[in-house]
Amino acid sequence: MTKDSRSVDELIASHKPDFARFAAALRREEPDRVPLGEFLMDPPVKHAFLGRPVGNSLIGGENYDVAADVEFWATAGYDYIHLAPWYLHLFPGGWNVKAGQYSAYDQADVERSWMEEHTSVIASGDDFERYPWPKLDDVQYGHIAKATELLPPGMGLTTGTWGIFETTRQLMGFEGFCLALADDPGLARAVLDRIGEFLLAVFKRAAALPGVGALWLADDLAHRSGPFVSPRIYREWLFLWFRKYGEVAASHNLPLIYHCDGDIWEFLPDLAEAGITALQPVEPQAMNIVALKREWGHTFAFMGNIDLGYALTRGTPAEVEAEVRERIRALAPGGGYIVGSSNSITSYVPLANYRAMIAATLRWGKYPIRA
Numbered sequence: 001m002t003k004d005s006r007s008v009d010e011l012i013a014s015h016k017p018d019f020a021r022f023a024a025a026l027r028r029e030e031p032d033r034v035p036l037g038e039f040l041m042d043p044p045v046k047h048a049f050l051g052r053p054v055g056n057s058l059i060g061g062e063n064y065d066v067a068a069d070v071e072f073w074a075t076a077g078y079d080y081i082h083l084a085p086w087y088l089h090l091f092p093g094g095w096n097v098k099a100g101q102y103s104a105y106d107q108a109d110v111e112r113s114w115m116e117e118h119t120s121v122i123a124s125g126d127d128f129e130r131y132p133w134p135k136l137d138d139v140q141y142g143h144i145a146k147a148t149e150l151l152p153p154g155m156g157l158t159t160g161t162w163g164i165f166e167t168t169r170q171l172m173g174f175e176g177f178c179l180a181l182a183d184d185p186g187l188a189r190a191v192l193d194r195i196g197e198f199l200l201a202v203f204k205r206a207a208a209l210p211g212v213g214a215l216w217l218a219d220d221l222a223h224r225s226g227p228f229v230s231p232r233i234y235r236e237w238l239f240l241w242f243r244k245y246g247e248v249a250a251s252h253n254l255p256l257i258y259h260c261d262g263d264i265w266e267f268l269p270d271l272a273e274a275g276i277t278a279l280q281p282v283e284p285q286a287m288n289i290v291a292l293k294r295e296w297g298h299t300f301a302f303m304g305n306i307d308l309g310y311a312l313t314r315g316t317p318a319e320v321e322a323e324v325r326e327r328i329r330a331l332a333p334g335g336g337y338i339v340g341s342s343n344s345i346t347s348y349v350p351l352a353n354y355r356a357m358i359a360a361t362l363r364w365g366k367y368p369i370r371a
Contacts, residue, residue, distance in 0.1 A: 008317075008359040015077045015362060019156030019213050022079040026214060026255040026278050026301050028336035034328055034365030036077045036358060037303040039218065039259050039280060040344035044105040046072045048351045057143075060086050066143050070150045077358040080156040080213060083144045085206050090134030091167065093121040105347060120176035122191055131171075133194060136201050141209060148211035156213035158257070159206045161199045163219025164241050165234075168192045178229065189237055196241040203245060207252050214255045217245050217276075222262030224286040231266060239270050246275020257303070261343060262286050272299045280304050281342045290330050293337070302331065303338035306357055312341055312349045317356035324360035329371040339365065 004011070024031035046054040050072045055064030066083075073081040122128050148157055168191050169177050180188040207215055219242075221227055221234060249256035255277035263286040264271070264279075271279070281304030282289045289305045306312055311323045324339055331337035339361040345354055364371040 004363045006363070008355050011359040011362040012075070012077060012355065015075070017074050017079045017152060017155035019079045019154060022156065022338070023213060023255070025335060025338050026257070028297065028301050028334075030332075030335040030367045033367060034332045034361055034369075035079055035338045036361050037280065037338035037340045038078070038345055039082060039216065042345065042347040044347045045345050045349065045351065045354060048105050049076055049354070057083055058086075059088060060140065060143060064143070066146050067150055070147050070152075070155075074152050074155055077362065079154070080158050081147055081151070082158045082160075082216065083147055084159060084161060084216075085144065085202055086140040087134060087138075087202055088162070090138055091171065092132060093171075105351070117174045120173040121171045122187075123172070123176055125187060128187060128190060128194075134198060136198065136205070139202050139205070141205065144206070144209055144212075148209070151211070157211050158214040158216060159209065159212055160216030160218065160257075161203050161206070163217065164192060164196045164199055165219050165221060165238055167195045167199070171195075174228075181229065181233065192237055196238075196244075200241060200244050200248070204248050207248050207254065212252075212254065214257060214277075215245075215249050215252075216257045216259060217242065218259035220259075220261050221267070222260065222264050222286070224262055224283065226263050227266075234267065235270060239267075239274060242271070242274035242276070249277075250275055265292075268296055268300075272296075277301060278303055278338075280338075281340060281344070283342050285309060289327075293331055297334070297336055301336040301338065304340040304342050305331075306339065306341050308342045308346065308349070312353050312357065313346075315353065317352050320353045320356040321360040321363075324357055325364045325371045328361070328364050328369060332365065332367075332369045332371075 021031040022035045025035050043054055043056050050068060052068060053065065054068045054072055057064060057069055070081055122131055144159055151157065172180060172188065172191055177188055246256055256275055257278040257280055258271060258276045259280050261283055265287055278301035282292065282302055284305055284307050289302060293302060305327055306323055311320050327339065
């Protein structure tokens with residue numbers, strides 16, 4: 001196949017959203033071309049790409065422009081926009097946000113959340129009883145409904161929640177949670193179950209919103225060399241909640257995408273049992289995605305794997321294109337692959353490299369694959 005000689009600008013301008021394309025890939029089928037997919041993108045990237053501010057879709061506020069966000073996703077090569085319900089602000093002390101992180105752009109400092117390691121918001125039974133647990137009626141979904149009204153023809157919408165385990169770690173502190181596993185497992189389990197109950201209720205309402213085409217569950221359980229805690233804890237405490245998420249997705253006949261960094265290979269049977277449809281982002285330093293597709297491509301679709309460690313962040317646009325082309329060549333035949341980053345599009349991904357990933361997908365991803 002002769003290389004598509006159109007420029008990056010021409011390729012990106014040629015994109016027309018088609019959620020059926022994304023849905024087919026999630027079903028492990030071959031659509032017209034390989035879709036693009038991301039879970040998160042930092043506001044400065046959206047600003048730089050679109051030429052005007054979008055704001056922070058995670059927390060909302062007066063600076064968030066849902067119309068601009070829809071326009072960004074639609075013009076940046078995606079067949080959907082992902083928006084989660086707004087509830088993080090309902091966990092006081094549990095989600096940490098800090099400005100001043102490095103950005104490759106000239107816009108204002110980036111706000112990032114991070115996992116608490118040392119400080120516990122909940123360290124005892126008394127803390128558990130006193131904590132102002134969020135109420136379901138205080139969760140906000142209006143921005144999702146508004147986005148649905150603004151979608152251009154063919155474009156879809158996905159939604160979901162952050163994780164049960166990672167929110168537990170936020171409230172107890174990672175050290176506090178690990179110590180509680182030995183010293184007070186009843187407390188650790190109570191916190192996790194309280195969060196699971198709340199987030200499942202949030203998820204149920206989100207899944208029932210008009211126009212939702214796919215669902216996400218995001219819960220980081222591992223680093224590059226394996227799980228954060230004993231797999232027994234996940235299997236006895238956590239995955240029962242995952243199965244409830246899967247039941248909700250199945251009841252709406254919607255695919256369920258799971259975001260988790262690190263090496264989760266040993267949990268793949270558990271995730272399949274829970275009803276997970278697709279895995280994202282498949283870190284290249286943690287799992288071999290070619291082997292993963294060979295052994296699990298009959299069960300999961302795969303999204304991501306374009307390296308944030310080098311190509312997207314420190315490489316050249318030509319190196320990004322070469323990596324995208326290689327992934328498409330290896331993973332796209334037979335369906336079930338969606339191009340994306342190995343985590344999210346962060347504010348330290350140069351715009352030229354991000355655009356190169358989009359353009360390379362449009363250039364080389366047409367079926368039948370001849371990349």
